[in-house]
Amino acid sequence: MSAKKIIDKDAVLKVAGLARLSLSDKELSRYSRELESILGYINQLNELDTKKTPPTSHPLSELKNVFREDRVKKSLPAERALRNAPRKKEKFFSVPKIIE
Amino acid sequence: MTMKDTPAAGAWLERIERLNPKINAFVHFEKENRLRQKSSRPVAIKDNISVAGELTTCASKILKGYKPPYDATVITKLKEKGYALMGKTNMDEFAFGSSCETSFYGPTKNPWDTGRIPGGSSGGSAAAVAAGMVPMALGSDTGGSVRQPAALCGIVGMKPTYGRVSRYGLIAFASSLDQIGTITSEVSLCAELLGAIGGYDELDSTSVDVAMPDYTKFLTKDIKGLRIGIPSEYFPGDGLDSDVRNSLEEAKKIFKGLGASLVEISLPHTKYAVSCYYIIAPAEASSNLARYDGVQYGLREEAGRITDMYFKTRTGGFGEEAKRRILLGTYVLSSGYYQAYYLKAMKVRTKIKNDFSGAFTSCDAILTPTSPTPAFRIGERLDDPLKMYLSDIFTIPANLAGIPGISVPCGFSRDNLPIGLQLLARPFGEETLIRLAYAFEQATEFHKRKPNI
Numbered sequence: 354m355s356a357k358k359i360i361d362k363d364a365v366l367k368v369a370g371l372a373r374l375s376l377s378d379k380e381l382s383r384y385s386r387e388l389e390s391i392l393g394y395i396n397q398l399n400e401l402d403t404k405k406t407p408p409t410s411h412p413l414s415e416l417k418n419v420f421r422e423d424r425v426k427k428s429l430p431a432e433r434a435l436r437n438a439p440r441k442k443e444k445f446f447s448v449p450k451i452i453e
Numbered sequence: 454m455t456m457k458d459t460p461a462a463g464a465w466l467e468r469i470e471r472l473n474p475k476i477n478a479f480v481h482f483e484k485e486n487r488l489r490q491k492s493s494r495p496v497a498i499k500d501n502i503s504v505a506g507e508l509t510t511c512a513s514k515i516l517k518g519y520k521p522p523y524d525a526t527v528i529t530k531l532k533e534k535g536y537a538l539m540g541k542t543n544m545d546e547f548a549f550g551s552s553c554e555t556s557f558y559g560p561t562k563n564p565w566d567t568g569r570i571p572g573g574s575s576g577g578s579a580a581a582v583a584a585g586m587v588p589m590a591l592g593s594d595t596g597g598s599v600r601q602p603a604a605l606c607g608i609v610g611m612k613p614t615y616g617r618v619s620r621y622g623l624i625a626f627a628s629s630l631d632q633i634g635t636i637t638s639e640v641s642l643c644a645e646l647l648g649a650i651g652g653y654d655e656l657d658s659t660s661v662d663v664a665m666p667d668y669t670k671f672l673t674k675d676i677k678g679l680r681i682g683i684p685s686e687y688f689p690g691d692g693l694d695s696d697v698r699n700s701l702e703e704a705k706k707i708f709k710g711l712g713a714s715l716v717e718i719s720l721p722h723t724k725y726a727v728s729c730y731y732i733i734a735p736a737e738a739s740s741n742l743a744r745y746d747g748v749q750y751g752l753r754e755e756a757g758r759i760t761d762m763y764f765k766t767r768t769g770g771f772g773e774e775a776k777r778r779i780l781l782g783t784y785v786l787s788s789g790y791y792q793a794y795y796l797k798a799m800k801v802r803t804k805i806k807n808d809f810s811g812a813f814t815s816c817d818a819i820l821t822p823t824s825p826t827p828a829f830r831i832g833e834r835l836d837d838p839l840k841m842y843l844s845d846i847f848t849i850p851a852n853l854a855g856i857p858g859i860s861v862p863c864g865f866s867r868d869n870l871p872i873g874l875q876l877l878a879r880p881f882g883e884e885t886l887i888r889l890a891y892a893f894e895q896a897t898e899f900h901k902r903k904p905n906i
Contacts, residue, residue, distance in 0.1 A: 360784065363779065364784070365784075367778050367787075368783045368784045368787060369780060371783050371787065372739060372779045372780060372783045373746070373763040373764050373767050373769045373774055374745075374764070374767055374768050374771070374779065374780070375764050375765075376776075379477070380776075384776070384777060384780055387777065387838050387839075388780060388781060390782065390838075391731065391781060391838065391839055391842070392781075392784075393715055393795070394727075394728060394839055395728040395731060396728075397724075397725065397728055398593075398725060398729065398732075398797050398798065398801055399797075401722075401725065401795060401801055403800035403801060403804070403805065406800040406801075406803050406804060407799075407800070407803055408796060408799030408800050408802070408803060409799055409802040409803040409806055410629060410799055411615075411659070411855075412615045412629065412630075412802075412806065412852075412853065412854055412855025413614070413615055413616055413661065413855045413880055418791075419658040421655070424488060429522055429523065432799075434522060434523040434889055436520070436522060437518075437520065437522070437749065437750035437751070438748070438749060438750065439747060439748075439750075439751075439752075439753035440753065444854055446569050446748050446749060446758050448748055448762070449756065449757060449758055449759045449762055451759050452760075
């Protein structure tokens with residue numbers, strides 16, 4: 354393997370922060386090593402010339418934008434939507450204070 | 454067996470209660486709820502498909518206690534048609550895996566050898582059907598999660614075309630790849646169950662309004678004149694187990710004997726499918742899993758500041774593989790890497806898709822192995838994520854191309870482990886798969902062998 358790494362520990366830490374995950378030192382070492390190996394494998398895609406290839410974001414060309422009338426319909430009552438909430442207050446989800 | 458002669462629900466319940474401690478196929482199973490159902494048409498449901506008021510946790514700690522306020526469309530349809538829902542089945546956490554080992558509820562065991570994995574991610578559904586706890590089950594297939602466990606458990610697994618079955622109420626993993634599929638003991642039940650859950654749904658804007666035939670009309674045994682493509686890329690010199698290779702060679706002869714013709718085809722971008730998939734799937738997953746933050750449902754780890762609550766909840770709630778995929782997905786989408794990874798993968802996806810559309814101009818279906826090996830041992834690949842990812846090399850391309858695929862039993866290894874063959878067809882060609890699979894099943898005895906448990 355070449356000395357230059359694709360992804361180092363700092364990059365993994367940065368990504369973990371973006372994803373709101375804390376990593377222990379042990380996890381950081383392990384994930385850094387594994388992601389390096391996975392990304393190393395994935396880099397085989399660079400063998401392919403894709404300059405003129407359009408990207409596929411949906412597998413079927415049959416799929417088109419779907420429009421519907423903007424009508425008011427019955428929706429989930431707030432009480433049922435809140436039933437799974439770990440914390441709630443009246444008709445709202447409750448979270449720690451956001452604005453200091 | 455056909456639905457006409459299945460035993461009453463009570464007999465299935467007894468079997469589930471007796472065998473589940475050994476197999477761990479069901480993770481949420483409340484007998485009281487089951488006994489109230491009078492139907493003798495039992496279906497097990499993968500734990501990522503929403504059933505109103507019943508635990509639906511994706512086998513993850515982060516969805517602990519979650520009971521959806523609504524039914525998935527497939528559940529609404531099953532209820533309307535009189536099926537009995539027998540409980541929620543085990544899976545790799547959020548369907549991230551090929552072995553059913555990453556579940557928060559512990560691994561499911563393969564009924565053919567309880568020291569081995571049942572495949573994944575729909576391993577609980579496949580093991581439940583293979584062990585005779587239910588005749589049929591629903592799973593979901595993002596990269597082979599219905600077909601691979603069906604192959605490893607010696608039963609039938611169908612991943613329909615992307616858009617054939619509504620995904621409303623399926624908890625999202627990778628939205629451009631996910632599809633609900635069927636896992637059944639026989640092809641006739643596959644035809645029946647697919648017809649029961651398929652069709653356009655205005656609640657899922659990716660479901661497609663294409664007329665759906667009565668699939669049971671294609672259980673005919675007549676496959677004369679059908680052209681089956683054999684892609685050399687799926688029969689590599691190395692990496693394919695010799696028992697799998699031999700079973701597939703036998704299968705080719707059987708299809709030929711039934712009047713189908715075999716044609717050589719090439720799918721040249723096959724070797725890039727796993728790389729392409731392990732950019733697109735984690736990228737979409739990292740985005741879909743951003744919603745688990747302790748606010749609306751599931752686990753919440755309290756903290757004084759909201760950001761700390763997010764960190765504590767997600768760090769404590771997601772398992773090891775889920776974190777690995779979130780990290781990988783966030784990385785390939787992050788600023789500066791999007792073009793090199795995500796955009797590149799979407800372009801390679803076009804090439805893989807074009808391989809299939811080219812191949813289907815000269816054949817009606819494609820025959821491949823479902824999995825390169827029979828079931829491996831529990832723990833064997835857990836320390837090597839890349840090796841685990843390569844387990845899905847033959848099933849991933851169909852998800853990237855959106856085409857339907859079915860796995861059918863086609864043999865046993867020297868260790869008496871089931872082997873499956875995979876058939877692929879063009880979009881909305883499910884009836885071709887059912888015709889071929891049924892003719893093959895009826896011409897062979899593999900589906901009649903049951904595990905000794």
